[in-house]
Amino acid sequence: MALPSVLEPAPSFFLQKPDRSKMAIGDYPAEYNPKVHGPYDPARFYGKADTPFSQVKVGEVGSWLARRNKSPSALAGAFSRAFWRWQHKYVQPKRTGIAPFFQFTFASMLFFYVINYGKLKHHRNQKYHW
Numbered sequence: 001m002a003l004p005s006v007l008e009p010a011p012s013f014f015l016q017k018p019d020r021s022k023m024a025i026g027d028y029p030a031e032y033n034p035k036v037h038g039p040y041d042p043a044r045f046y047g048k049a050d051t052p053f054s055q056v057k058v059g060e061v062g063s064w065l066a067r068r069n070k071s072p073s074a075l076a077g078a079f080s081r082a083f084w085r086w087q088h089k090y091v092q093p094k095r096t097g098i099a100p101f102f103q104f105t106f107a108s109m110l111f112f113y114v115i116n117y118g119k120l121k122h123h124r125n126q127k128y129h130w
Helices: 058-066 072-091 099-115 117-123
Strands: none
Touching (some): 072 099, 099 117
């Protein structure tokens, strides 16, 4: 088997430009423009602005929900933005308080209660109906 020469051309897939229409892990959103938006903020949505849910009328809720992007990547982006908003508000200020520790403790307690509910429901106190 002959070794490839340094002068041989590279395969064409090395020369293709990556597809920027899809966002991959570690990429900026396609709507983000550093000249317009300034420094990147992971807690901000860079897509087209829509009516906030608090200003939607009851009759328009169906059409408002139909306009939402329901893909797994959009859901992951929403959770990521929520996490970063929580980080900016509670964890990363210069003089942070004890709130994030209590929030984390409460969330852990709730999570473990939910996953152990099947075992705990058998230990309820019940009245005897004689």
